[in-house]
Amino acid sequence: MPGFVFLLSALILAGPAAGRVRAQDGPTGADWPHYGGSYQFWRYSSLDQVNRKTVKKLVPVWAFQTGIVDGGLQATPIVLDGVMYLTSSWNRVFAIDAATGDEIWHYYYENPRQIGIIYSPWNRGVAVSGPRVFMGTLDNYVVALDRKTGRELWKVNVEDLRQCGCNITGAPLVVKDKVIVGVTGGDSAHRGYLTAFDAATGRLVWRFYTIPGPGEKGHETWEGDSWKYGGGATWMTGSYDPHLDLLYWGVGNPAADFYGGDRRGSNLYTDSVIALDPDTGELKWYHQQIPHDVWDWDSAYECVLLDLRVNGRDRKLLLNTNKGGYTYVVDRTTGEFISAWPVVDNLNWIEGVGPNGELIGRNEPVLDKAKLICPSIGGGRQWNQGAYSPRTGWYYTTGIEWCQEVTAREEEPQEGMNFFGGVFKLKEAPGVDHHGHLDAYDPLTGKKHWSYRSPYPFLASQLATAGDLVFSGDAEGLFFALDALTGRKLWGFQTGSGHRGSAITYSVAGRQYIATPSGWGSAVAGLMPQLWPETEDFRAGSTLFVFALP
Amino acid sequence: MIWLLLVLAQSSPDPDLVARGEVVFAQSCATGYCHGSAGTAGRGPRLRGTGLSRDRILEATRDGIPRSAMPGWEGKLSGTDLSAVVEYVWSLAMDTREPPADESMPPGTGPAVFVGFDGPEHVSRGRDLFFDATREVRCGTCHEAGGRGIPVGPDLLALGDGLQASLVGKTRSRRSSHVLRARLADGQDFAALRVAQEEDRVQLYDLTTIPPVLRTFLSDEIQSLAEDGSWEHRTVSAEYGDDELRAIVDYLAWLNARKSE
Numbered sequence: 001m002p003g004f005v006f007l008l009s010a011l012i013l014a015g016p017a018a019g020r021v022r023a024q025d026g027p028t029g030a031d032w033p034h035y036g037g038s039y040q041f042w043r044y045s046s047l048d049q050v051n052r053k054t055v056k057k058l059v060p061v062w063a064f065q066t067g068i069v070d071g072g073l074q075a076t077p078i079v080l081d082g083v084m085y086l087t088s089s090w091n092r093v094f095a096i097d098a099a100t101g102d103e104i105w106h107y108y109y110e111n112p113r114q115i116g117i118i119y120s121p122w123n124r125g126v127a128v129s130g131p132r133v134f135m136g137t138l139d140n141y142v143v144a145l146d147r148k149t150g151r152e153l154w155k156v157n158v159e160d161l162r163q164c165g166c167n168i169t170g171a172p173l174v175v176k177d178k179v180i181v182g183v184t185g186g187d188s189a190h191r192g193y194l195t196a197f198d199a200a201t202g203r204l205v206w207r208f209y210t211i212p213g214p215g216e217k218g219h220e221t222w223e224g225d226s227w228k229y230g231g232g233a234t235w236m237t238g239s240y241d242p243h244l245d246l247l248y249w250g251v252g253n254p255a256a257d258f259y260g261g262d263r264r265g266s267n268l269y270t271d272s273v274i275a276l277d278p279d280t281g282e283l284k285w286y287h288q289q290i291p292h293d294v295w296d297w298d299s300a301y302e303c304v305l306l307d308l309r310v311n312g313r314d315r316k317l318l319l320n321t322n323k324g325g326y327t328y329v330v331d332r333t334t335g336e337f338i339s340a341w342p343v344v345d346n347l348n349w350i351e352g353v354g355p356n357g358e359l360i361g362r363n364e365p366v367l368d369k370a371k372l373i374c375p376s377i378g379g380g381r382q383w384n385q386g387a388y389s390p391r392t393g394w395y396y397t398t399g400i401e402w403c404q405e406v407t408a409r410e411e412e413p414q415e416g417m418n419f420f421g422g423v424f425k426l427k428e429a430p431g432v433d434h435h436g437h438l439d440a441y442d443p444l445t446g447k448k449h450w451s452y453r454s455p456y457p458f459l460a461s462q463l464a465t466a467g468d469l470v471f472s473g474d475a476e477g478l479f480f481a482l483d484a485l486t487g488r489k490l491w492g493f494q495t496g497s498g499h500r501g502s503a504i505t506y507s508v509a510g511r512q513y514i515a516t517p518s519g520w521g522s523a524v525a526g527l528m529p530q531l532w533p534e535t536e537d538f539r540a541g542s543t544l545f546v547f548a549l550p
Numbered sequence: 551m552i553w554l555l556l557v558l559a560q561s562s563p564d565p566d567l568v569a570r571g572e573v574v575f576a577q578s579c580a581t582g583y584c585h586g587s588a589g590t591a592g593r594g595p596r597l598r599g600t601g602l603s604r605d606r607i608l609e610a611t612r613d614g615i616p617r618s619a620m621p622g623w624e625g626k627l628s629g630t631d632l633s634a635v636v637e638y639v640w641s642l643a644m645d646t647r648e649p650p651a652d653e654s655m656p657p658g659t660g661p662a663v664f665v666g667f668d669g670p671e672h673v674s675r676g677r678d679l680f681f682d683a684t685r686e687v688r689c690g691t692c693h694e695a696g697g698r699g700i701p702v703g704p705d706l707l708a709l710g711d712g713l714q715a716s717l718v719g720k721t722r723s724r725r726s727s728h729v730l731r732a733r734l735a736d737g738q739d740f741a742a743l744r745v746a747q748e749e750d751r752v753q754l755y756d757l758t759t760i761p762p763v764l765r766t767f768l769s770d771e772i773q774s775l776a777e778d779g780s781w782e783h784r785t786v787s788a789e790y791g792d793d794e795l796r797a798i799v800d801y802l803a804w805l806n807a808r809k810s811e
Binding site for chain 1: 576577578580584596614615616619620621622626681683684686690691697698699700738756758759760761762763764765766
């Protein structure tokens with residue numbers, strides 16, 4: 001089966017030819033202003049003080065402990081003007097002197113004692129804009145804090161946690177005067193949406209439902225009342241193109257995850273990338289990767305905005321890797337399909353992707369009978385984000401070789417309750433050691449230039465720099481730098497707990513710093529003992545390590 | 551509480567309850583990132599072979615575990631299903647064998663073990679309307695009732711006996727005795743509910759948009775806070791018809807009666 005996948009991929013990929021990269025807005029400089037680094041979500045910095053030659057001298061300069069190890073440390077810090085903004089599980093926010101590690105202020109949000117849903121207790125970061133810091137909470141509020149003091153300015157409920165079974169763990173995105181937040185709940189009987197609040201007052205500006213209601217276009221892709229409980233969570237953070245003035249966001253799986261008999265149709269806009277007018281929330285285009293998903297393959301991960309030459313023509317592109325293990329490249333002006341390529345070898349839910357992006361040879365779970373599906377619900381790749389370097393022109397991301405036995409079940413939706421429509425049990429891919437890998441790809445064709453292997457899934461994001469380095473961390477606690485050109489490991493530092501967050505780089509007073517969260521935990525880390533029993537004993541942690549040249 | 555007595559009266563897992571519990575477990579506990587099929591651990595703790603006591607399992611299942619993802623299932627599962635799942639987990643706890651590979655799901659056990667609202671049929675419509683997620687603005691956005699909803703506005707149950715007579719009219723009325731007009735030093739001006747006022751800061755709900763925003767101001771940011779009848783509750787209740795409001799009143803009256811039982 002995997003052989004066939006590659007054959008089909010090769011057919012598609014024979015089409016577009018990768019070209020050189022023009023100057024773009026993607027790189028960060030002294031600051032790390034947005035969750036994805038820049039609005040374009042490259043997770044790439046133009047800083048090159050730390051480079052292939054100097055990286056061996058990198059030493060730790062400070063560490064910051066959040067005091068909460070539950071759920072690991074999954075954040076991406078933001079750095080602006082020498083101040084770092086870091087969050088931990090249970091919605092702690094810290095402002096830290098980015099050169100010394102001294103705390104400037106902290107804000108501990110008061111959550112209810114019991115969250116009671118599976119999307120907790122982690123938080124993946126804040127957005128910082130103007131005089132304010134914004135965070136979504138475990139009990140489904142958005143709070144705005146004074147950037148100088150941490151004082152709470154406003155707080156607004158997005159939807160009652162006790163009703164919707166949904167909350168916010170992803171970082172908000174600020175576009176102009178609005179703070180835009182996604183919501184979890186894709187595995188619950190819940191109808192997803194994206195919400196924009198006025199950054200100054202917290203007042204609701206718009207809400208875009210990822211599942212169209214009665215009378216709206218696309219509603220006909222849902223059967224009966226299934227639209228009310230159809231998932232479509234927006235649990236990660238989007239991107240923004242200031243020139244096109246378009247907001248991009250990935251939309252998660254339809255619910256029930258594994259059983260679609262009650263929601264026949266393509267189930268728009270689940271498993272789609274959507275482009276919205278950031279001022280009004282109006283849908284400009286969408287591209288659905290997986291019509292009628294029955295595998296829990298979110299398309300909710302990051303949208304990387306790239307300008308590349310395709311078949312002799314400059315194109316504005318958007319790259320999005322889904323949980324099913326496929327990377328899709330579309331035109332970000334129109335949503336037109338350009339190419340698709342897999343990030344894993346073991347993938348049997350489809351035989352391939354056709355020349356127009358259509359799925360070929362669907363292999364669906366069946367009712368009340370276990371079936372081997374690859375990859376597992378944890379994803380061919382997890383949410384931890386890739387990085388794009390304009391110097392190599394390559395996209396660096398991870399893949400996990402693992403499978404699962406899925407048994408679909410009919411379930412009655414009950415508002416706000418889990419709505420998986422089945423159960424799963426992790427399994428090895430037939431004849432393959434389960435493992436993880438970090439790879440360098442041509443972003444357009446998926447041609448793999450090198451691969452760096454781990455016995456465990458990589459659950460930390462990648463960071464690429466103009467020093468031609470790719471930083472990431474592994475499950476065993478090692479934070480490392482790879483040569484962006486060869487994948488060779490050049491440096492490493494054992495942080496003492498596995499990596500589940502996103503490293504960043506920034507500079508203060510001309511000195512480049514590399515910061516990485518360290519702290520094992522999360523839902524997927526919790527699944528791993530099914531295949532890697534020893535990981536049940538992996539130590540939790542929640543510490544940010546910061547490195548620089550001496 | 552009959553189910554509780556039943557459980558306590560037994561000394562070893564009841565096979566019928568265990569069988570029922572296995573179904574409940576598969577749909578409510580094994581799913582997703584939680585306890586894994588047959589309790590072999592997902593993200594939640596492994597349950598098989600733990601040796602946990604039935605009392606501990608009952609407590610955690612019924613009440614949840616604070617500061618964790620484990621919810622209390624009382625009210626979410628029917629009493630029978632709750633006792634059945636406790637019995638099943640207890641049987642798992644005493645079982646140190648690995649489940650056979652093909653045991654991941656009992657075949658053909660059928661749909662729907664969740665029970666919804668367990669109140670009487672005649673008030674369920676009112677509850678559905680109160681929390682109707684298909685409406686942008688619904689009662690539960692600003693009022694708490696029956697353990698749900700956001701307590702921004704007054705506790706409707708505290709309105710007591712006069713509720714039935716007055717609520718339909720109240721939601722249509724122009725004036726509200728609670729709502730103030732806040733004027734800020736920077737010229738902003740909005741309908742507000744006062745939440746807290748301390749020496750140096752004032753906390754208000756800004757009612758300009760729904761959901762209301764809880765805003766915290768330094769005292770000198772506020773120019774004035776005065777009574778002002780211009781805010782109209784009917785702007786937020788317009789989506790409900792009189793007939794629907796009466797159904798909601800029935801639900802609230804039932805909650806009230808249950809509260810005083």
